[in-house]
Amino acid sequence: MSIPTESITELRAEGITKRFPGITACDGISLRVGRGEVLALVGENGAGKTTLMNILMGLYQPDEGKLFINGKPVRFRSPNDAYAAGIGMVHQHFMLVPNMTVAENVALGSKDLRKAFRLDMEEARRRIRDVSERYSLPVQSDAYIWQLSVGEQQRVELVKTLCFGARFLILDEPTSALTPQETDELIALLSRMAGDMSIIFISHKLAEVKALSDKITVLRHGKVVFNGDTADHSPADLAALMTGHEVVLPHNECAEGCGEVLLSVKGLKVRSDRGHLALDGADLEVRAGEILGLAGVSGNGQRELADALAGLRKPESGSIRLGGKELAGHSPREIIGAGMGYIPEDRNTEGIVPSMSVKENLTLKDFASKEFAAGPFLKLKKAERNAVDLKERYDIRCPSISTAAGSLSGGNIQKVILARELARAPKVLVAVYPTRGLDMGAEEFIHKRLLDLRREGVAVLLISEELDELMNLSDRIAVIFKGKVLKTMPAREATRRHLGILMAGIREEEDVREQDL
Amino acid sequence: MNKTYKTIYSAVVIVLAIVAAVGMGAIVLVAIGVDVSETYRVILTEPLKDMFGITEILVRTVPLILIGLGIAISFRSGILNIGAEGQMQIGIVASAAVALAFPDMPKWLLLPLVLLTGAAGGALWGGVAGYLKAKLGVNEILSTVMLNYIAAQIYGFLLRGPMIDPAELQTGSGTPQSMRLPKTAWIDRIIPGTRLHWGIAIALVLAVLVYILLWRTTWGFKMRAAGAEPKAARYAGIKVESCLAAAMILAGAFAGLAGAVEVTGVHRRAIEGISSGYGFSGIVVALFGGLHPAGIVPSAFFFGLLLIGADMTQRALSVPANMVLVLQGAVILSIVSAKTWLNDPYARDRAVRFMTRLFGRKRAPESGGGRRGRIAR
Numbered sequence: 001m002s003i004p005t006e007s008i009t010e011l012r013a014e015g016i017t018k019r020f021p022g023i024t025a026c027d028g029i030s031l032r033v034g035r036g037e038v039l040a041l042v043g044e045n046g047a048g049k050t051t052l053m054n055i056l057m058g059l060y061q062p063d064e065g066k067l068f069i070n071g072k073p074v075r076f077r078s079p080n081d082a083y084a085a086g087i088g089m090v091h092q093h094f095m096l097v098p099n100m101t102v103a104e105n106v107a108l109g110s111k112d113l114r115k116a117f118r119l120d121m122e123e124a125r126r127r128i129r130d131v132s133e134r135y136s137l138p139v140q141s142d143a144y145i146w147q148l149s150v151g152e153q154q155r156v157e158l159v160k161t162l163c164f165g166a167r168f169l170i171l172d173e174p175t176s177a178l179t180p181q182e183t184d185e186l187i188a189l190l191s192r193m194a195g196d197m198s199i200i201f202i203s204h205k206l207a208e209v210k211a212l213s214d215k216i217t218v219l220r221h222g223k224v225v226f227n228g229d230t231a232d233h234s235p236a237d238l239a240a241l242m243t244g245h246e247v248v249l250p251h252n253e254c255a256e257g258c259g260e261v262l263l264s265v266k267g268l269k270v271r272s273d274r275g276h277l278a279l280d281g282a283d284l285e286v287r288a289g290e291i292l293g294l295a296g297v298s299g300n301g302q303r304e305l306a307d308a309l310a311g312l313r314k315p316e317s318g319s320i321r322l323g324g325k326e327l328a329g330h331s332p333r334e335i336i337g338a339g340m341g342y343i344p345e346d347r348n349t350e351g352i353v354p355s356m357s358v359k360e361n362l363t364l365k366d367f368a369s370k371e372f373a374a375g376p377f378l379k380l381k382k383a384e385r386n387a388v389d390l391k392e393r394y395d396i397r398c399p400s401i402s403t404a405a406g407s408l409s410g411g412n413i414q415k416v417i418l419a420r421e422l423a424r425a426p427k428v429l430v431a432v433y434p435t436r437g438l439d440m441g442a443e444e445f446i447h448k449r450l451l452d453l454r455r456e457g458v459a460v461l462l463i464s465e466e467l468d469e470l471m472n473l474s475d476r477i478a479v480i481f482k483g484k485v486l487k488t489m490p491a492r493e494a495t496r497r498h499l500g501i502l503m504a505g506i507r508e509e510e511d512v513r514e515q516d517l
Numbered sequence: 518m519n520k521t522y523k524t525i526y527s528a529v530v531i532v533l534a535i536v537a538a539v540g541m542g543a544i545v546l547v548a549i550g551v552d553v554s555e556t557y558r559v560i561l562t563e564p565l566k567d568m569f570g571i572t573e574i575l576v577r578t579v580p581l582i583l584i585g586l587g588i589a590i591s592f593r594s595g596i597l598n599i600g601a602e603g604q605m606q607i608g609i610v611a612s613a614a615v616a617l618a619f620p621d622m623p624k625w626l627l628l629p630l631v632l633l634t635g636a637a638g639g640a641l642w643g644g645v646a647g648y649l650k651a652k653l654g655v656n657e658i659l660s661t662v663m664l665n666y667i668a669a670q671i672y673g674f675l676l677r678g679p680m681i682d683p684a685e686l687q688t689g690s691g692t693p694q695s696m697r698l699p700k701t702a703w704i705d706r707i708i709p710g711t712r713l714h715w716g717i718a719i720a721l722v723l724a725v726l727v728y729i730l731l732w733r734t735t736w737g738f739k740m741r742a743a744g745a746e747p748k749a750a751r752y753a754g755i756k757v758e759s760c761l762a763a764a765m766i767l768a769g770a771f772a773g774l775a776g777a778v779e780v781t782g783v784h785r786r787a788i789e790g791i792s793s794g795y796g797f798s799g800i801v802v803a804l805f806g807g808l809h810p811a812g813i814v815p816s817a818f819f820f821g822l823l824l825i826g827a828d829m830t831q832r833a834l835s836v837p838a839n840m841v842l843v844l845q846g847a848v849i850l851s852i853v854s855a856k857t858w859l860n861d862p863y864a865r866d867r868a869v870r871f872m873t874r875l876f877g878r879k880r881a882p883e884s885g886g887g888r889r890g891r892i893a894r
Binding site for chain 1: 733734735736738739741742745746748749750751752753754756870
């Protein structure tokens, strides 16, 4: 695969239909992308975006419908066919081998660079150089992937795709793991590249869609519900089109909470799995009836803090107090008993037991309590009634309460977790990236519940990377960098720019320079 | 309409799996030059023709149920226990030793003591693997397999040395077996003249108890949660390590008890080779029974039938009894593949659509039950 020269002037999909068990993922979808155009594809989770892209990439065969490139019908039997035609995709989760260099990763994916017993590294480096000069995408060919930041890895993915000869890019939620600064850089880069090629850009974040795209296609339940020019529509219009109803993400508009301090973390030091002090003397205070947002690029000690708060990681030193009770180093059971609610980062493996039923997952923390057990015996009827009740109250959409929780959508899994935690009437709730990867409808639901909790006098610690989420919900925002809390400020005074700079580890505005994270 | 097609799909997959298993066995049978259909007829029907055959099947069923139950507990708790064979051997020597040590004890005291010692011996052996897994994260597959070797050596050493029947030394035949156990340590036979003993009742009662343990008690809840997703269990305040250790101890106890029941009910002395692979067949029994007591009991009977049937074909048609191992292997392969197909909603959906197209009639709009791409494994 040398870099092909014939460009793609038009990619057209007509009447694409793809059925999966119990659902029609794509239902007669048609779209068209011309040369130099950026098409944003938006829609809620499960709207069919990813399925459609997988069809464009030859991973799935459509049940009905046709694809045309430059007016000629094409059929992709595998991703190789799609690559050969010049279409390249950057997946949401990076497809890179961490303990190989950038050049090796590129060579690995290029068939013609795989010689009998070795990879043609010289040619790989040459191609990387070509691509990075042509699109001003700086990458170091010989750096190992694990040495690179998330933003740099994103660039490597782009370079890799371009080295494969892509003249038509598909980007699946490319900004989901980036910091605000990295996101801005990526958007700028993509706008530059758009002069030369066509791009399909999948995103939840309407601000990015507005900034980057020329045209927009909105999918809902597998159908195209809207097609038009981005410039003519406001983000609020688009959100309403995506969800089918007006979406108003709630704001925290009350006066700052000034209850007693319920959760206080002092000088907390926690080691990461690799042994270094990931949390290096962090201090936090969360008051009753307050949401404290903890901003920071992931990997700056949030996981270790959350683990320590859940009792899963023993702190080296420091204290965690919940309502005056010292909890540092105590067992998860004791911490749960003290009134700590917890929404873990990875909802599929930490929040629920996927193969157990919704009903069982709703009693996962209380199955042995007086309410749900008599001695060693489970009160199955009680658990059943509890589940029926919570399903109703939290609008958990599942075929039945005996369905395996892991088969639900992300939003519904999060509702199961939320229902379980809130039903326990916690004093403190720690929510770790609670809306990551969720669509706007689910996000709205979670945000409303968090604000309800605040009103009820619960102390909420919200750990997030989403600045909008933090600024909308928090009373105060703390910024964590390299295991220390750099600054805590009232949310009213926080600006995106200021938070972004603090998240990059710079305390004073004057020091702002172009910084690589 | 769709539901009917889905049922048809499942039925077809299961039938195909059976055909595949039978077919794989047939290839081997053809290769050794025997009559395929006659062999299968003998294996599957001959043992069921008289009282002797049926009681002998049940005699084999007892240890298979007991071991299968233990395997189900450990697999459900996320531990792949391959060590039932060794745990059973330890159970055999432990129970035999206690029975021989207290020949004068009354039966009501000695027999329960002997059975409990067998269970305790197995529990100890399983517990070693459980402890290593919980404390040091030692892979349980490795540790249980290695413990099998050690158990086999201990077993051989004891029966050839300290525990050997003095009569064997006098006559000089030196068969590795212990003295006959005192009658007070025997499990009674149910039907005189056959070897069927009351151990079957113990096995059936325990099957019910295991069901209650796993699905009706807080301990079972903990163990299943810890086994299915240890991370979520930890976040929920469950001590996963204790669950692993407890599951291994229980699984070992069941295998040890199987050994004790086998020695006190059937052979009435410890003899080399009486564990005879039950520890491994028990894993197949448990998997074939869906790791559920209600499946394990019939599944144990089925494998008991295969074992006796294989013996009979050896006598009637001179087909080696080891054929049954080939069949076991074939059954495992086809179960595993069939499960993949049964659990694959994509394949099922495609098949249902295919059937709909074949047999006409408009497809009713489906209610959206499952959700694309998020199907539980």
